[in-house]
């Protein structure tokens with residue numbers, strides 16, 4: 136669990152600190168957590184809670200007062216102005232309340248075995264508190280998920296349950312239904328990020344969790360960037376209409392919308408038989424590359440689980456070497472990999488790396504892995 140100050144999640148932005156504190160207070164008021172005429176925490180206690188100077192909180196309160204968000208009563212402190220709280224009916228909707236309660240938005244997140252680092256950055260940027268949950272070759276520990284749901288009351292559970300990036304793990308189908316039930320029971324929104332589903336070797340993966348969702352507590356996202364073009368940034372999103380409305384607004388505020396021309400061209404390709412033919416070939420090509428990478432690594436004492444799909448091997452190296460050093464030396468030889476710590480919100484996975492077999496052709500791949508192994512051997516020999 137990450138316990139740093141909620142306002143520090145925004146540090147590094149040009150936003151001044153007292154403005155961040157202002158936003159933080161306003162969020163809590165607008166979310167309905169602090170209701171009309173509620174007394175706000177004292178300057179001293181809020182400063183302590185947020186780990187900022189008292190003057191910073193004082194300035195934020197002054198600005199809130201000036202903008203009519205709070206009022207001062209009998210010198211006894213600051214109180215929520217009645218015109219400034221959120222209509223109660225909105226709070227029943229998990230996504231709307233997640234949005235307003237974003238400083239409380241607890242993503243249950245897949246670590247110590249990981250996740251896709253951009254998501255970590257995005258959630259942090261929104262001020263979310265990230266609660267990591269373990270995922271392994273057999274999926275989640277459902278008891279742990281339930282305990283966390285009870286304990287932290289997360290607003291949102293972000294997951295990538297099919298060929299997870301970076302591990303390649305699959306959440307088994309029997310867990311999928313149960314996870315949806317838990318989300319429903321604890322009123323938590325599930326976000327199922329599913330960009331690797333079509334890249335399987337052999338058997339097709341289990342159906343998305345989304346198919347079990349009858350209460351409308353899941354959002355399903357399936358990007359096509361992974362096998363049409365990197366950076367294509369076109370995805371299918373499925374969810375109930377009220378959530379879709381909110382998502383559409385958020386998306387257009389965030390990036391003004393994906394260019395229509397790209398979408399039209401993609402749609403044409405999507406409905407043609409060429410996409411399916413391409414996928415068939417891609418699955419074979421990637422399977423061959425994966426096996427090739429595994430062959431090259433077979434002589435090492437590195438450990439990995441052969442993934443049944445996806446684009447990466449998730450590899451554990453013996454603890455003897457710094458991954459930063461290995462990466463720096465690799466880059467000198469035009470080799471690259473993702474250090475595991477980047478995918479771990481707790482930064483504990485220091486002996487793991489993600490090796491991608493999707494970028495380069497077979498010959499380059501074989502050569503590259505050989506060079507990486509040689510480099511590693513030469514570094515540990517020193």
Ligand SMILES: Cc1ncc(COP(=O)(O)O)c(C=O)c1O
Nearest residue numbers: 251295300328358360366368369
């Ligand atoms: C799990 C996961 N979701 C989403 C994305 C990004 O998809 P897009 O390029 O469509 O934004 C990635 C890219 O690496 C990913 O690994």
